[in-house]
Amino acid sequence: MTIEETAALVRQMQAGNTDAFDEIFAAYEQKAVRTAALICGEVPLAEDIAQETFVTCLLQIEKLQNPYCFSAWFFKILIRCAWKQTKKKQKLMPAEEILAEGAQGLPPVFDSYPSEQRAMYEKLYAAIDSLGQKQRTTLILYYFNDFSIKEIAQITSSLEATVKSRLFAAKAVCGRLWRRNTHSGRGNWFMKRDELDAMIQHAMEKQTEHVDANPMMLERIKREAASRERKERISMKLFTPKRIAVAAIVCFASVTCYAAVHFSGVESRTTIDVTSYAQLEKAEEKVGFDMKTVEAFTNGFTFVNGGTGEMYGQDENGNNIGDPYALMTLSYEKEGKTLVVTAQDGDPYADAGQEVSEGYSSHLYKFVPEGYELTAEDKEREMSGELIISYGTDEVMESVMEVYSWKDGDLFYSMTADNCDLGEEAMAQMAQEMQNA
CATH class of the missing domain: 1.10.10.10 (Winged helix-like DNA-binding domain superfamily/Winged helix DNA-binding domain)
Structure with missing residues (x-):
């Protein structure tokens, strides 16, 4: 199938033509399963990976802006799914069992x-x-x-x-x-x-020449996609806390490698322990989830370092509620400006009984040390909503924080820009780049 033919089918899918998806599936099913098999080392898991990739493709095809980039977009989804499933399996099974099962999954072919x-x-x-x-x-x-x-x-x-x-x-x-x-x-x-x-x-082609998709896969994909669409319609809600990434950015703006920052309803502890993009895989193992990441955004913000930590919801007396949520943070810079992206595997604000929402917001923050006494002006500005007070920094500082928040799967993401003057459109584009990663 040529690029032009694929692009035409993608446009038909985006217009609601389900038959076009059948043609896309027929063209990509074999390569998808075989690619997954080469990555994960066994056929049953490769079929699960390919099926999940097609389900995601069917549900998110409207997000693909350039139909001519379908192939790269499709395999980006597949690779992410394969990495996630392989890592999950490694955590659940001893290494010797993985090797033994892998050998059975892809038998000798030479x-x-x-x-x-x-x-x-x-x-x-x-x-x-x-x-x-x-x-x-x-x-x-x-x-x-x-x-x-x-x-x-x-x-x-x-x-x-x-x-x-x-x-x-x-x-x-x-x-x-x-x-x-x-x-x-x-x-x-x-x-x-x-x-x-x-x-x-030749070795790769020979190793997978007998690996083919399950004949029932297409039917299963459509059934699963329909089920998820129904659940999404039923459970649509607003979600992500706006202040989570703001807490993280304080850590990355400080000279120490550790920071504890809390707002009303949440406490965050972050350690800067990722000094290169290549170390992110180990950081993901530490927090127990896979975060969608980019090494550089198209607007020039480039990865500098990262960290891991945890977040708690808190009651009105400042007591932690329940178990902590794992937190992962990434810091990006461009021309001296700092931007931080966080992801965590739960919603501490929901634990604290606070209403939160997704999307864009911009607020003036005042970061102050523990024990700082608010002035009358501070209290007035805070009451009016003009100013948000956060405790835990070494010195007093004010900053305009732009926050863009969203949910992807089971993870809650927040992107925070410190005095960057990006605006909603630019941050939405950056969030989309991460969602497509």
Whole structure:
């Protein structure tokens, strides 16, 4: 199916033509399941990943602004789902069980090859399988799906330089294998690089040639999508706290690596423990959920550091309510301006009995140390709604905070800009970039 044909079907889907989705499914089902199988290592889980990807595609197709970018958009959804499901499985099963089940899920396929060639391909695929998740995914997207560096950067929400680095590192592992098995030196390996590229592609295609989608998948996708649409209509509500990311931005604006900040109804504790974008995977393991992230926004804000922590709802006496919610924060900068995005796996404001809402807001905040005595002017401005007081900083400071909040799945997101003068439209676009990640 050509890009033009795909784009035409996407426009039909966005116009409500369900038959167009059937054609999209027929064109993508095999590649989707096989790509998922290469990432997760077993067929049943790959089918679940592909099915979830198609369900999301069907429900969110209206969000795709450029129909010509459908393929990259689709595989971005699939990759995120595959990473999430694989990580969830690793937490639930011991490593030896995962390896054993993976071996059953993708059985040996090189038995018919001559012994020397069979050994080569088996070791090559073992090397591919040994790669870290993001390096292996990059290799799969490049060789198996034939995506360009630029497209892979879009799919994985990474910089092109990061994609090149992952690809180079992954090929280096395969290159070392090649040299060991051909008994040739470094120079000889570089002469045969094209042949190695062909072998990597062939190994992936051969490993998945018998992996196909369940015949009932299309029916299951439509049934699940219809069920979720009904639930969404029934449970539509407003949600995310506006002040959560504001608490986090105080931490990132301070010189310490830890900060505890509280507002009426919520307390936040954050530790800056992520110093590079590559460390986010470990941070996600620490908080227990996968946060949708981008390394850089299209308007120039670029990742600087991040942190993990927790949030509590509080009663009127300042006592914590229930268990804490895990919190993850990302800090971005552009021309000296700071922007922080947070995600947490629960709503502490709901625990505190406060009404919260999604979308955009802009407020003047005054951050003060513990024990600070409000002036008469402070009290008057706070009562009028002109000023919001927050305790927990080392010194008194005022700042205009723009907040954009939304919910994605089970996670509550807030994006806060500190004196950036972005406006609602710009922040909505940035939030959309994260939702598409």
